[in-house]
Amino acid sequence: MDLYEHQARELFADHGIVVPRAEVTGSPRQAREIARRLGGRVVVKAQVKTGGRGKAGGVKLAADPAAAELTARQIFGMDIKGHTVGTVMLAQPVDIQAEFYVSYVL
Template identity: 55%
Template sequence: MDLYEYQARDMFEKHGVPVLQGIVADTPEEARAAAATIGGLTVVKAQVKTGGRGKAGGVKVAKTPDDAFEAAKAILGLDIKGHVVKRLMVAEGAAIAQEYYFSVLLDRANRSYLSLCSFEGGMDIEQLAVERPDALARVEVNPTEGITLAKAKEIAVAAKFPAELVDK
């Protein structure tokens, strides 16, 4: 699967994983309405299938619905690493206590799936992978088994999560 953030968020929600409220918007007007529906602090996020959205100006915090409108105007049409932003997600804002990184990707060279996970967060993950490759755990995932509880624990241990978090 090759998913946009809002699609992954919807899948998590469908399967009982706690997520913050998020509403898809295709226009600045829809972004304003979404921010008004959510209420309070929101984050307007470019929906493109590439990393580095924040550094490219594709993620903006909005304190009011009018701020969300202005953020959407700035983000829509933006070119982020060759991907033109045509859709946004307006998400409920939250204080970040701790940030982790997790992804599953197709490893074409080995014809398998590979999970990438880091206890050290998701911002600048590409830089972290180059400067401190040991901080990014790489664990093969068997596509016929998927990510079982045992595999999830293996990934968490490989990523050096504290023991009390591994069991959650």
Template identity: 65%
Template sequence: MDLFEHQARDLFARHGVPVMDAEVVERPEAARAAAERLGGRTVVKAQVKVGGRGKAGGVKLAGTPDEAVARATDILGMDIKGHTVHKVMLSPAAEILDEYYVSFLLDRAARTFLAMASVEGGMDIEEVAATRPDALAKVPVDANEGVTAEKAREIVEAAKFPAEVAGEVADVLRVLWRSFVAEDALLVEVNPLVKTGDGRIIALDGKVSLDDNAEFRHPDFEALHDKEAADPLEAAAKEKN
């Protein structure tokens, strides 16, 4: 089960991953009050389970609460790669100095877990991985040992993170790993993980895929299902079971 960005953000926050404040709205007019509560200057982001939102026009900066209403009006109802936008997430606009990439995933082929990290995060990470694979560090993670302080340092060093952020990124990696394990995830990804103008390291955007087979251990998974996108026959079968 893939999560919406706002669901991934909430999951990260529960486990201590540093994130921005955020609010989700389904009506353009509701964006005004949300933007006011978030400080006025916000980023309005389409909530769809597909990549490429930014390049498709699904991520827009709003300088004022009134602009937030206009941006939400533009985005709600958009079709992004076959996905209709039914809600947007607003978060405070941050001054971004650097963008990084970090993730953990189940590597089925190698029958292990894999950490991936890069100092070149952002919208073009897929191109970076395809054209310059050496810029994306890949470090196996033993399931029994997990991400210790030593393993986190290994990942940071493999990706060549600058010394001034290495310690904080390592801390984020350890917390992110704990969320990965605790939630029975198949993938947790932060892109971008950013260094802000005031020196903070923040998970600005996240992607999470949860293992449906582990749902019996997580009653809260039920609330995460996207009812609008569910196959009606599959949904009916689940209700009977």
């Protein structure tokens, strides 16, 4: 399977794994509304099927709904390793103790 992050999160949630609330959009204006629904402060994440999104500038913290809209505008259209960003996921930020990346390839 080749999944976007938001699809993987849905799969986890369907199997009882707790994930922070998040929504996906292709619109900067809608990003503002999503951020408001999620509590204001959000992480705006480019949805492309490649690694290195954060280093490329495709993952940013937005302090409030207005900043979420501006950040989404900045991320839309970015080229990340040959992938053009057309959608972003806005997620509730969480404090983490450790982070793990899992990939499985056949």
